[in-house]
Amino acid sequence: MHILQALLCVSLVAAPGWSSPPTKGELIKRTVKTIINIAEITLEHIKKVRTKLPVAPQIEVSTPSIDGLTSITHDLALLDNELQSPFTELLSQIQADVSSLEGRVRSxxxxxxxxxQAKPQGQTRDNSFPDSHHHETLMKVKLYLDNLILHKDKLKVC
Incomplete structure (x- = not known):
């Protein structure tokens, strides 16, 4: 009986792919997939929040281009700061998502x-029109994450 257990253990340990640690390429692939999954989940959260807001005004926003990990980290930190405004309580889940995403990309x-770069400091904004601010912020985050998913290959370069 002990011999059978020993043979089973040896065969499991010697099984191809089970005993070697993942390669750097595999780790990069997994991390990129995780980052994209967080971005997709955040986009779903944005859809839910937008249904709770009044009808969206026509707002045009632009987002920075996706150049590589350095710029992505900086841009997500800026979005995170914008979502931390005291007037964005409704957006707390999206803020948590973006903060998590920024931390994952930074790491x-x-x-x-x-x-x-060091995380940028948050800036106070005049939020006389919080609903418009919510729509604008959500649109910025949505467009940026859509662009990030579209250019996910940039997550592999600095």
């Missing part, structure tokens, strides 16, 4: 030895 960028 990945550090692992990839990319130059990372």
């Amino acid at each position: 990945f960028a550090e692992t990839m030895d990319c130059p990372i």
Whole structure:
């Protein structure tokens, strides 16, 4: 009986792919997939929040281009700061998502030895029209995440 158990253990340990740690390429692939999953979940949260807001006004926003991990980290930190406004309580789940995403990208960028800037300080904004501010902020985050998903290959470069 002990011999059978020993043979089973040896065969499991010697099984191809089970005993070796993942390669750097596999780790990059997994991390990119995780980042994209968080972005997709955040987009779903945005859809839910937008149904709770009054009808969206026509707002045009622009988002920075997706250049690589360094710029993505910076841009997500800026969006995170904007979502932390006291007038964005309704957006707390999206803020938590973006903060998590920024942290994941920042950690990945550090692992990839990319130059990372310090997190930018939050700025206070005049929020005389909180609903418009909510729509504008949600649109910025949505467009940026849509663009990030579209250009996910940029998550592999600094």
